[in-house]
Structures are given as structure tokens and as C-alpha cells.
Amino acid sequence: MADLAKIAGVSAITVSRALRDSPLVNAETRARVQEVARQHGYAFNINARNLRLRRSMTVAVVVEMKPSLERQMSGPYPLELLGGITQELTSSGYSVLLTALQGPPPPSVQAADGVILLGQGAHEDAMHAVRSWGRPLVVWGAVSRHESEVVVGSDNRRGGALVAERFLALGRSRPVFLGDPAHGEFAERLAGFADTLAGYGIQPLTPPVGGFTVSAGAEAVRALLERQPQFDALFAASDLLAIGAIRALLERGRRVPEDVSVIGYDDTPLGATYVPPLSSVHQNFLDAGVLLARKVRALIEGEAADSETLPTHLVLRAT
Amino acid sequence: MADLAKIAGVSAITVSRALRDSPLVNAETRARVQEVARQHGYAFNINARNLRLRRSMTVAVVVEMKPSLERQMSGPYPLELLGGITQELTSSGYSVLLTALQGPPPPSVQAADGVILLGQGAHEDAMHAVRSWGRPLVVWGAVSRHESEVVVGSDNRRGGALVAERFLALGRSRPVFLGDPAHGEFAERLAGFADTLAGYGIQPLTPPVGGFTVSAGAEAVRALLERQPQFDALFAASDLLAIGAIRALLERGRRVPEDVSVIGYDDTPLGATYVPPLSSVHQNFLDAGVLLARKVRALIEGEAADSETLPTHLVLRAT
DNA sequence: TTGAAAGCGCTAACAG
DNA sequence: CTGTTAGCGCTTTCAA
Numbered sequence: 001m002a003d004l005a006k007i008a009g010v011s012a013i014t015v016s017r018a019l020r021d022s023p024l025v026n027a028e029t030r031a032r033v034q035e036v037a038r039q040h041g042y043a044f045n046i047n048a049r050n051l052r053l054r055r056s057m058t059v060a061v062v063v064e065m066k067p068s069l070e071r072q073m074s075g076p077y078p079l080e081l082l083g084g085i086t087q088e089l090t091s092s093g094y095s096v097l098l099t100a101l102q103g104p105p106p107p108s109v110q111a112a113d114g115v116i117l118l119g120q121g122a123h124e125d126a127m128h129a130v131r132s133w134g135r136p137l138v139v140w141g142a143v144s145r146h147e148s149e150v151v152v153g154s155d156n157r158r159g160g161a162l163v164a165e166r167f168l169a170l171g172r173s174r175p176v177f178l179g180d181p182a183h184g185e186f187a188e189r190l191a192g193f194a195d196t197l198a199g200y201g202i203q204p205l206t207p208p209v210g211g212f213t214v215s216a217g218a219e220a221v222r223a224l225l226e227r228q229p230q231f232d233a234l235f236a237a238s239d240l241l242a243i244g245a246i247r248a249l250l251e252r253g254r255r256v257p258e259d260v261s262v263i264g265y266d267d268t269p270l271g272a273t274y275v276p277p278l279s280s281v282h283q284n285f286l287d288a289g290v291l292l293a294r295k296v297r298a299l300i301e302g303e304a305a306d307s308e309t310l311p312t313h314l315v316l317r318a319t
Numbered sequence: 320m321a322d323l324a325k326i327a328g329v330s331a332i333t334v335s336r337a338l339r340d341s342p343l344v345n346a347e348t349r350a351r352v353q354e355v356a357r358q359h360g361y362a363f364n365i366n367a368r369n370l371r372l373r374r375s376m377t378v379a380v381v382v383e384m385k386p387s388l389e390r391q392m393s394g395p396y397p398l399e400l401l402g403g404i405t406q407e408l409t410s411s412g413y414s415v416l417l418t419a420l421q422g423p424p425p426p427s428v429q430a431a432d433g434v435i436l437l438g439q440g441a442h443e444d445a446m447h448a449v450r451s452w453g454r455p456l457v458v459w460g461a462v463s464r465h466e467s468e469v470v471v472g473s474d475n476r477r478g479g480a481l482v483a484e485r486f487l488a489l490g491r492s493r494p495v496f497l498g499d500p501a502h503g504e505f506a507e508r509l510a511g512f513a514d515t516l517a518g519y520g521i522q523p524l525t526p527p528v529g530g531f532t533v534s535a536g537a538e539a540v541r542a543l544l545e546r547q548p549q550f551d552a553l554f555a556a557s558d559l560l561a562i563g564a565i566r567a568l569l570e571r572g573r574r575v576p577e578d579v580s581v582i583g584y585d586d587t588p589l590g591a592t593y594v595p596p597l598s599s600v601h602q603n604f605l606d607a608g609v610l611l612a613r614k615v616r617a618l619i620e621g622e623a624a625d626s627e628t629l630p631t632h633l634v635l636r637a638t
Numbered sequence: 639t640t641g642a643a644a645g646c647g648c649t650a651a652c653a654g
Numbered sequence: 655c656t657g658t659t660a661g662c663g664c665t666t667t668c669a670a
Contacts, residue, residue: 047370051647056366098380099409
């Protein structure tokens with residue numbers, strides 16, 4: 001900048017202002033300075049600015065990213081969430097720092113102005129670790145769980161309720177919920193589901209499920225068919241589980257949806273292109289990402305931000 | 320640091336060295352300083368270090384991230400790639416800066432020590448834009464296309480050849496290739512496929528395909544069935560296209576695989592759980608991510624790095 | 639093994 | 655509208 005200043009015949013601070021499009025500098029001067037900068041291939045030093053301004057214009061996004069395909073956070077969700085976050089944040093001058101939460105975070109992550117945690121999942125400890133960084137924090141997950149944190153999540157209770165209503169409308173009376181309620185979002189889906197059914201004196205079966213995978217869903221349903229085969233509707237807490245469930249049902253000669261109605265969750269392309277195409281509860285991850293981004297930004301800039309619940313809706317397909 | 324220095328009764332530079340585990344400092348002093356730092360909740364300022372050291376310990380990952388589910392870069396690929404990259408980079412002290420390549424990149428991205436471009440796709444212009452940042456660059460995509468760049472990609476030619484061999488072993492003689500060869504990686508898959516077939520005097524049909532989606536695959540096959548229905552094998556350049564193709568085939572009463580063998584590409588969970596489970600060419604995105612990360616790191620540290628091709632293998636399932 | 643001096647490149651505050 | 659001064663927090667000389 002000092003060099004540019006000499007070349008352009010102004011002071012360094014004027015160069016600084018000109019490059020920032022400050023209104024404090026004459027339009028003509030500004031143009032000249034910018035031209036000189038361009039000609040000389042000037043590269044701005046963001047670290048110097050950050051040091052001076054005491055901020056990094058950076059938001060850390062913490063993802064649980066195990067190398068396992070069928071995991072809960074796999075599939076398109078986190079990527080869409082990331083897409084929304086990145087879109088919103090970069091368009092307001094922030095950068096997105098991706099972190100895997102394994103071992104101590106690299107220093108640049110600790111220097112982030114804010115943090116977005118994707119999926120508190122079964123990892124309440126992850127939340128604690130991240131909170132200890134002492135940065136503005138926004139979490140994607142089950143909203144009701146954490147009053148002290150800003151949490152964005154989709155309306156899992158409503159999602160569950162929608163499925164219950166659908167089953168009731170179809171005249172189904174022996175429903176099953178498939179999913180481990182230790183997972184906060186799953187617990188909410190079950191709550192909405194069970195509460196609505198309770199209004200009609202119906203209590204869903206909740207067989208144990210050992211995971212989030214297609215095969216976990218299939219196993220659970222196979223076991224259930226052994227012990228309590230008399231069900232006519234199944235609500236799976238994820239499309240993956242639903243697909244596993246359908247597979248197990250078909251194996252045992254149960255027709256879908258004639259004998260058993262099945263509805264999944266997440267409305268993944270996987271479910272949509274499945275044969276039969278899976279009915280599912282849709283949540284808009286892209287919007288969710290944008291919202292998460294806006295909330296950290298608000299927090300960073302000292303404004304208030306509240307937890308928020310995004311609408312869900314039921315997408316009916318063949319099952 | 321100056322404060323810590325006073326408290327610990329040493330100089331600032333000694334604090335600096337102690338916190339970095341420098342061997343220049345007495346073990347006892349180091350322990351004391353680190354303890355003081357911990358007790359007082361000292362937060363290291365990474366920007367100051369970066370300013371001083373003239374680097375950012377940051378790698379920008381540029382992704383094409385349009386808000387469309389069925390896009391090429393959707394699905395689990397980029398996430399797995401990202402997982403591998405993040406894993407490798409964070410474990411060596413670098414941070415991963417995620418960027419969407421829309422409009423001018425935020426300054427912190429330009430300050431990255433290196434850049435990984437995920438998918439040159441049909442966007443050769445994306446590569447030009449990124450190259451103009453003048454940073455060490457590694458690209459994920461079609462290796463043969465760019466001699467001047469370091470490109471990591473999986474062995475698309477071999478993948479295509481494997482499929483051809485499989486079809487030949489099955490005695491199929493009228494194969495189709497489904498995919499737009501304007502896409503560099505697709506072109507390589509076709510090349511490997513067609514070359515192998517040519518050795519047996521067979522030339523595959525290459526109907527036009529308008530996109531990367533399930534529906535594009537279905538459309539293309541419907542049109543093909545009108546004009547040239549006499550094919551007995553189909554190699555789709557992605558699982559998405561393959562699924563669309565199967566759907567169209569079943570619609571028109573063609574059995575898979577009895578009448579038409581179908582093999583996809585990418586070995587996605589979507590394909591694996593499809594009914595019928597899709598045979599597909601597998602590529603290991605996690606390893607690829609790690610490799611990409613190692614190569615930028617090498618480049619950043621002034622070492623040489625060459626383009627590299629990752630092995631692919633064929634996963635046979637029902638189709 | 640420790641420290642003093644100096645400066646990385648930028649910008650807020652305060653004149654002019 | 656422009657400039658001077660000072661300092662953000664760290665680390666690499668160089669000297670003790």
C-alpha cells in the first residue's frame with residue numbers, strides 16, 4: 001500500500017480508503033488508485049486487516065464427517081445445508097471454514113467470528129466442545145432440546161403429526177415408528193406422531209433400531225415381523241430406514257402400500273427415485289442453511305437471534 | 320502474550336516460543352508458561368501470526384454448488400471428497416475454506432495458500448477464473464484434459480473399459496453409452512468403453528442426453544427406444560442416469576438385466592439400494608480427497624506434484 | 639537458554 | 655477530502 005501510495009502520489013491511508021470504496025475519498029483519486037493497484041497486480045493482505053480490525057470475517061462450520069456412507073449426516077443433507085450457508089455467508093463477505101471436529105481444531109477455526117454446528121445428533125458432547133470455544137454459536141438440530149442455544153431445525157413434531165394424520169385418514173390403526181429416539185430430532189418426530197395418534201386412542205409400536213442405515217431399518221422390521229406382525233402402517237425417521245423397512249416387508253411377502261403404508265423422512269432423491277417411490281416428509285435444507293447463516297451473522301454483529309423452526313410438509317408418493 | 324509474559328516473569332518472545340513447543344525454551348519454563356496461558360484463558364491470535372509469517376495456513380476448496388438436487392456435483396460425492404480433504408488438511412494444521420464460485424471471491428479466499436477446485440465439469444472457465452488467483456492449484460476431474468495443471472481423477476478410461484469387458488463377457492453385442500461427452504470425465508469413460516469394444520468390432524450407440532438427472536436419463540432412453548430399440552446393454556455415465564434409464568426401460572416392457580444389462584457409474588448408495596440393485600463402477604472419493612489435499616500441500620510447500628489417476632473397479636449387482 | 643529490537647500490512651482516530 | 659501517528663499481536667533476526 002505504501003508503494004501504491006508513492007506511485008499514485010497520495011498517502012497510504014488514502015490508498016486504503018480508495019480500495020475500500022470509502023466515500024471519504026475523491027471519486028477521481030479513487031479511480032486512479034484502483035487503476036494503479038490493478039496495473040501493478042497489488043494483492044491485498046487480509047491478515048493485516050483482520051489483525052487491525054480484530055475479526056476474521058470467517059464462520060466455522062463444524063460437521064461430523066466420518067468416512068461412512070450410510071451415516072445420518074451423509075447423503076445430500078449436509079451438502080445442501082452447506083450450500084445454503086456458503087451462499088448466504090459469502091454474499092455478505094464472510095468466508096466459510098469447514099471443520100471436522102476430530103481432535104483439537106486448527107487455530108484458524110478458533111479465530112472464527114462465529115460457529116455453525118451441523119447436527120448435535122447424539123453428540124451433545126460435540127456441542128459442549130464447540131461452545132467452549134466461546135464464539136457465537138448456532139446449531140442445526142432439534143430445537144426444543146436446548147433453550148440456552150440458538151437452534152435452527154425443521155418442525156419435527158409437525159412432521160410426525162402430518163404422518164399420523166395421513167395414516168388416520170387412510171384408516172390405519174396399527175402404526176409403527178422406526179427410529180432411535182436417543183437422537184433428538186427423531187425423538188421430536190416420534191412425539192408429534194404419538195401425540196396425534198393418542199388423540200384417537202392409538203399408541204404406535206416403537207421397536208428398537210440399531211442405527212441410521214438401510215440395513216438397520218431392514219433388521220428392525222424383520223425382528224418386528226417375528227414378534228408383532230400385526231401392523232398396517234410404518235413411519236420411519238429417515239428415508240434410509242424407510243427403504244430398509246420396505247425391503248424387509250417385501251421379503252416377507254407384505255405389500256407396500258396395500259398391506260403396510262410407509263412414510264419416510266427427509267424426502268431424499270434416494271427415496272423419490274426408489275421403486276416404489278417413497279412418500280416422505282420434506283424439509284428444505286437450502287433455506288435452513290441460509291437461515292443458519294443469517295443467525296450467526298446476527299449474533300456476530302451483536303444482534304439478537306432466536307431459535308427457529310422451519311416448516312415441513314408431506315410429499316405423497318406411492319407408499 | 321505480553322501480559323502472559325509479565326505474569327510468568329519472562330519475556331513475550333519466550334511466551335511465544337513456549338506456546339509453540341519450541342526446543343529453544345527450557346522445558347520447565349515452557350510448562351509454566353503454558354499453564355499460565357491455560358489458566359488465564361489466553362486466546363492465540365492467528366491473524367497476527369499469519370501477518371508475520373506471510374501465509375494463511377488455509378486452502379480454499381471451490382465447489383460448484385447450485386441449489387439443485389439432481390445436479391452432477393450433488394449427492395454424496397462432493398461431501399466425501401470434502402471429508403477426505405478436510406481430514407487430511409486439518410490434521411496437518413491447515414484450514415479448509417469453502418467457496419461457491421459465484422461472483423468475486425471474498426478476500427480471505429484469495430489469501431488462501433492453495434486452492435482445490437472440485438470438478439472442472441463443463442466449466443473450463445471456472446478453472447481459468449481460479450487459476451487467475453495465482454495460487455497453487457489442484458483440480459479434481461478428468462486427468463488427461465489439462466497437462467499444465469495438477470489434476471486428480473479416477474481412472475475413467477479404465478472404468479469404461481471394465482464395463483465394456485463385462486458386457487462382452489455377457490455376450491452383449493449392441494451396447495449404448497449414456498452421457499454427455501462434453502463433460503470431460505464422461506468423455507473419458509466413453510473413450511475407454513468404445514476403445515475396448517472396438518477391439519471386437521463393436522461400436523456403441525451414443526444417443527444425445529440433455530443433462531445429468533434421472534429424468535434426463537429416462538428421456539434419452541425413451542427417445543432411443545423409438546428410433547433404435549435393438550440394444551442389449553447400457554452403460555450410463557452416472558448412477559442417476561442409469562436409474563432414469565432403467566425406469567424408462569421397465570416402462571416399455573424391457574426387462575433388466577434379462578433384455579438389457581445396465582451398469583452405472585459412481586457406485587452411489589442410491590444405486591446400491593435401488594430395486595433392482597444397480598451394478599456400478601466404484602471410485603473412492605475419500606481417498607481422492609486425501610490425495611488432493613496432499614498435492615496442494617506439496618505445491619504450497621514448494622515441492623513438485625504430478626497429476627494422478629485413482630483406480631476404479633466394477634461392483635456387480637443385479638443389473 | 640533467554641531477551642531486545644524491529645516490522646509484517648493494514649486502518650481508526652484525530653488533525654488539517 | 656487528505657494526511658500523520660500509532661498500534662493491532664506475533665515472530666525472526668541478532669545479541670547476550
